[in-house]
Structure formats: C-alpha cells, structure tokens
Amino acid sequence: xxxYFIKFDDLCLSTVRLFTYDESxxxxxxxxxxxxxxxxxxxxxxxxxxxxxxxxxxKVTRNEIGLKNDILKANIFSESEDGLISNVSDLKxxxxxxxxxxxxxxxxxxxxxxxxxxxxxxxVYFYPEHFLLPEGxxxxxxxxQNFICSFKDFTGFSGSNDSLEDYLQILVSAGIDLxxxxxxxxxxxVLLNKFQDLNFKKIQFSDFHISFINTLKFNxxxxxxxxxxxxxxxxxxKFNFFEFWALNISALIFLIAPLxxxxxxxxxxxxxxxxxxxxxxQLNPNFKRLVNARAQIDDLTRNIPQQNNISKQDFGxxxxxxxxxxxxxxxxxINLKEQxxxxxxxxxxxxxxxxxxxxxxxxxxxxxESDLIEKDxxxxxxxxxxxxx
Numbered sequence: 001x002x003x004y005f006i007k008f009d010d011l012c013l014s015t016v017r018l019f020t021y022d023e024s025x026x027x028x029x030x031x032x033x034x035x036x037x038x039x040x041x042x043x044x045x046x047x048x049x050x051x052x053x054x055x056x057x058x059k060v061t062r063n064e065i066g067l068k069n070d071i072l073k074a075n076i077f078s079e080s081e082d083g084l085i086s087n088v089s090d091l092k093x094x095x096x097x098x099x100x101x102x103x104x105x106x107x108x109x110x111x112x113x114x115x116x117x118x119x120x121x122x123x124v125y126f127y128p129e130h131f132l133l134p135e136g137x138x139x140x141x142x143x144x145q146n147f148i149c150s151f152k153d154f155t156g157f158s159g160s161n162d163s164l165e166d167y168l169q170i171l172v173s174a175g176i177d178l179x180x181x182x183x184x185x186x187x188x189x190v191l192l193n194k195f196q197d198l199n200f201k202k203i204q205f206s207d208f209h210i211s212f213i214n215t216l217k218f219n220x221x222x223x224x225x226x227x228x229x230x231x232x233x234x235x236x237x238k239f240n241f242f243e244f245w246a247l248n249i250s251a252l253i254f255l256i257a258p259l260x261x262x263x264x265x266x267x268x269x270x271x272x273x274x275x276x277x278x279x280x281x282q283l284n285p286n287f288k289r290l291v292n293a294r295a296q297i298d299d300l301t302r303n304i305p306q307q308n309n310i311s312k313q314d315f316g317x318x319x320x321x322x323x324x325x326x327x328x329x330x331x332x333x334i335n336l337k338e339q340x341x342x343x344x345x346x347x348x349x350x351x352x353x354x355x356x357x358x359x360x361x362x363x364x365x366x367x368x369e370s371d372l373i374e375k376d377x378x379x380x381x382x383x384x385x386x387x388x389x
Contacts, residue, residue, distance in 0.1 A: 002045040005209050006037060007129065008052055009145070010160070013113065019209055027206050034116050043121035048212070049224070050129035053148065055109055057084065058155040059102045063095070076102045096221050099154045103128070103223070118227050126223035130156025132208040135217070139182040143205065326352060328378065341385040347378035
C-alpha cells in the first residue's frame with residue numbers, strides 16, 4: 001500500500017509537492033501541477049491532500065443542543081459573521097462532532113481541488129494542513145517559504161514566512177504565551193531570533209507524514225466529499241468491459257420490467273372493460289357508461305322472465321344424434337323446450353329409416369313422418385322425433 005501526501009506551495013494552489021511513501025517507508029518527493037500530480041498517482045492507494053489552513057475559517061462549538069445541517073450552519077455563521085470575508089452562500093460548511101469543530105471554505109476553491117481527484121481509484125482524504133502538527137499543544141512549523149500554526153482546540157492557520165512576524169505579534173496581542181508555543185522546523189529560521197521565547201525543536205517535515213500514517217490520526221474525520229459517478233463505480237468494482245455492460249443491461253431490464261408489466265395489466269383491464277361495455281350495449285342499446293358491473297347486470301336482468309329448467313334428459317338426448325349420422329341427413333335441429341328433434345332428409349333409403357327406428361325403439365321416442373315424401377327409393381322432407389323426459 002502506498003500513501004500519498006499532497007502539499008500546496010502557496011495559496012494560489014498552482015503547484016504542489018507530492019510525497020510518496022511505500023510500504024518500506026521510503027520517501028519520494030516531486031513537484032507537480034495539480035493535474036500532473038493526479039496523473040502520477042497509482043490506483044488503489046491512500047491519498048492525503050493537506051489544504052492550506054489559511055483557506056479555512058474555524059470555530060469551536062460543542063453543539064450541545066444538537067442542531068443539524070443548515071440550522072447549525074446558519075447559527076455558526078451568525079456568530080462568526082464579523083470574521084467572514086465571503087458571502088455565506090459561497091462557503092462550503094463542515095462540522096466535525098468528534099473535534100467539536102466547525103469549518104468552512106470557499107466553494108470554488110474547494111471544487112478546484114476536489115474535482116481532479118473525484119474519480120481517483122483509492123481512498124481520498126482532505127485535511128487542513130495544520131492537522132499534521134502534534135495534537136494537544138500549541139505549535140508552529142516554519143518551513144523554507146511557509147509556516148503552519150496549530151492550536152489545542154484543532155483550529156489553525158498558515159501563511160507565507162513574509163507574514164510570520166506579524167502573525168506572531170497577533171498571537172501575543174491575543175494573549176497567546178509564546179513560551180508555550182512549540183516551534184518546529186527542519187532548520188531554525190533567522191526570523192525566530194527576534195522571538196527568543198519560542199521553544200524550537202528540529203524535525204523533518206516527512207516525520208509529520210509518518211506519524212500521521214502510523215497513528216491513524218483523524219481517521220474518523222474527512223473533509224472530502226466524493227461525487228459518485230458510473231466511472232468511479234466501475235473502477236471500484238473492477239468490472240471488465242463485458243461485465244460493465246451486462247450490469248447496465250440488467251439494471252435497464254429491472255427499470256423497464258415494472259413499466260412493461262404495468263402497461264400489460266392496464267391494457268388487459270382496458271380490454272376487459274371494453275368487452276364488458278360491448279356486452280352491455282348488446283343487452284341494452286341505451287347503455288351509456290359502466291359504473292358498477294354487478295349492479296348494472298342485476299338491473300338489466302331483473303325483468304327477464306324465468307325459463308324452464310333443462311333436465312338431464314334434455315342433455316342426454318344429444319346422445320341420440322350419433323344414430324342419425326348419414327350422408328342423406330342434411331340438418332339436425334334440437335328444440336329442448338319442445339323436446340323435439342327436427343331432421344332434414346334428402347334421399348334417406350327406407351331400409352336405413354327402418355333400421356334407425358329399430359335401433360331407437362328402446363327409447364321413449366315418437367317418430368312423426370307426416371312431412372316425408374318417398375320418391376326415387378328414398379325419403380325427402382322433415383322427420384320429427386319427439387322424446388319424453
């Protein structure tokens with residue numbers, strides 16, 4: 001696992017120094033632009049971006065009444081408005097409950113830092129750079145060109161060495177005891193000779209990074225808010241080309257399937273309603289609108305006279321029809337109400353007619369032949385067969 005630290009050279013944020021620490025602790029430092037630094041990162045590693053503390057505003061608050069989100073933000077800004085140099089709407093707000101610390105930074109400044117690293121395939125952390133300095137004491141680190149100041153309450157500041165003397169004077173005016181201020185640096189700056197009360201300790205800047213990694217310092221705090229994108233998800237899940245498109249197609253199916261099912265159900269319901277309306281229109285030409293199908297059916301059938309029940313014998317007479325199968329039989333009509341079978345004959349031979357009577361003589365049937373005419377050795381006309389239930 002590689003740990004990267006990015007340090008900005010100035011408040012313009014134009015150039016950075018990229019510190020690289022491999023698993024053995026070996027260090028490499030290179031100077032880049034922000035874009036070049038992003039391109040130099042290997043995926044799957046930790047990236048710590050230390051933003052100049054001078055770009056932040058800070059306020060210590062315990063938030064004992066538990067204010068949330070915009071309400072807490074408005075409350076903090078109303079208490080700090082004298083120290084604000086930007087419109088509140090231009091500021092991105094953070095609250096770190098574990099530190100009892102509220103912080104804010106200009107939106108455009110924050111986005112200019114965050115956007116190049118938003119799709120980095122690895123863990124990204126943003127911190128004010130004074131978070132690197134030791135906890136629990138007031139301390140100041142003086143580098144070649146810049147200084148960083150950190151306080152016990154996790155507030156801090158940073159700036160150019162040209163303004164260091166003025167800043168120390170401000171601390172004295174604010175009642176800060178310079179004797180209790182731990183001065184740190186790779187070499188003791190000449191400027192500090194004017195402030196003999198400062199307790200100086202020599203330290204390498206990279207030692208702050210190593211300590212930060214080993215102690216998991218502020219591991220529950222992160223000022224970076226990643227914007228989720230398909231590209232980042234694809235990288236994070238390590239899908240290949242075919243897996244990625246299979247996932248997209250599956251997701252599309254899951255999204256479309258409910259719409260298709262809903263459309264089919266609505267279509268079926270509409271078809272059913274249309275069919276029902278057609279039936280009602282056939283029953284009642286004056287029918288206008290379907291409201292309550294069951295109630296409207298009852299209303300339509302209320303005055304229909306009751307019909308005689310059809311007995312099982314009525315249905316049993318259908319079995320007789322098998323005995324009438326012949327090419328000379330043109331039509332068979334059954335009247336269940338009158339209990340009659342009307343058979344249209346076209347040249348039925350007398351022998352077949354007698355045979356038919358013999359087959360059905362065991363049944364309670366009455367053959368009426370008054371409408372039959374015999375000619376050309378066959379019977380023509382209607383043969384009426386009556387049966388009893």
